[in-house]
Amino acid sequence: MPAKRSPEQSAEKPASSQAEQRNDEDKKAAQKEPEVLEPSENSSTEAIPMKEDDSAAKARQRQERFKALQARAKSATERNLKETAAETQRLATDPTLLSSLSRKHAFASHNLLKADTETAGEDFERKRAWDWTVDESEKWDKRMEKKQRHRDDVAFQDYTQDARKVYKRQLREIQPDIEAYERDKMAAIEKAAANGDLEIVETNDGELIAVDKNGSFYSTADTVGFTENKPDRAAVDKLVADMRKAEETRLKKRRERRGGDDDADVTYINEKNKQFNQKLARFYNKYTTEIRDSFERGTMI
16 A cells, blocks of 8 residues: 655645746746846955055065165175275386286296206206297297397497388388279279280180280389379378478487587587596586686686
8 A cells, every 4th residue: 555645745845846936937037137246345355455465565576676776786886895996906016016026937937947957957948949839939039030130230330221220110110001002003904904005815724914015004214104193192191290200200319419408519429429528527517617608708818
C-alpha cells in the first residue's frame, strides 16, 4: 500500500512551487529592466584612500629625487676639492725640479744596469741593443750623427756658410700648396695641348705622356716665361711677412750686439773684442771716465 503523506509534506509542495514561480518572474523582470545601482557610501570612502596613496607616492618620489641631488652635489664638491688640491700641488711643484729628478733617475738606472751587466761578464751595449730593431738602431745612429753635425755647424765659419744655414732654415719653414701646384700644372698642360705645343701620347701600359713638340713648354736656361707669372695676393703677403720677420731678426741681433742701446758707440769689431773691452771697462773706467768726458767736451788740455 502506498504510504500516506502527511499534511505538512502536502503543504510544502505548493509553497516551493510558488517560490519557483516568483524567482522566474524576478529573473524576467531583471532581464527587461536593468537594475540601476545607486552609489553607496563605500565607493566614496574607497576613492579617498586612493588619492592619499597617490600623494604619498609623489612625496616619496620627490624625496628620492632630492636625496639623489644631494648625493650628486656632495660627490661634485668632493671631486672639486680633490682637483683643487691636485692643481695647487702641481703649481707649488717646480717643473724644473721634476725634470731634474727624472733625468737623475734615468742616469742612475742606466748606470746600475751597466754595472750589473759588467759584473755578470756581459756586453752592455750588445744587451741594450736587444730592445730595438735594426731599422730603429740605424735611424737612431743617423739622428745622432745629424745632431752632432748640427752642433759642429753652429759656430760662425764664414758668411757663405751663415747664408747657407739661413737658406736651409727658410726651406724647412716653407709649406708649399701641393694641390694648387697640381691644379696649375694640369691647366698649363691642357692649354699647351690645345695650342698644339704638347702632344699627349698613351703608352702600352695606359700611361699618358706629354711630349714637347717644339721645345717651348718645358723650361730651359733661355726660358723667360716665368716673368709672365702673376702670384696671388696670399703669396705676396707671405713674402712680405717673411721679409719683415728677417728684418726684425736682424735688428734684434744688432741691439743684442750693442747691449740694447742702438745709439751706443761701437768700439769693437767682433764679439771677442767686445768682451775684452767690457773687461777693461770694469777695471779702468773709474780712472778714465774724466779723461773720456773731457775728450767728448773738447776741453782736454
